Amino acid sequence: MCYYYYMEIKVTTITCKRCGYTWVPRKTDIRLCAKCKTPYFDRERKPKNEKEGEIKNE
Numbered sequence: 001m002c003y004y005y006y007m008e009i010k011v012t013t014i015t016c017k018r019c020g021y022t023w024v025p026r027k028t029d030i031r032l033c034a035k036c037k038t039p040y041f042d043r044e045r046k047p048k049n050e051k052e053g054e055i056k057n058e
């Protein structure tokens, strides 16, 4: 099998949903976007109605 080694290369990246910046965290405890410093990099701006808050690509 020549596919498994791709599994070995596991790079964890985080993409900020606010500014779109992607980085590799040095710590597992990530609190802020490395670029725009928002603590809400992992979530979209909270919609008024969460049930209608589907992720849309802009």
Ligand SMILES: [Zn+2]
Pocket: 016, 017, 018, 019, 020, 021, 033, 034, 035, 036, 037, 038, 041
């Ligand atoms: Zn950001």
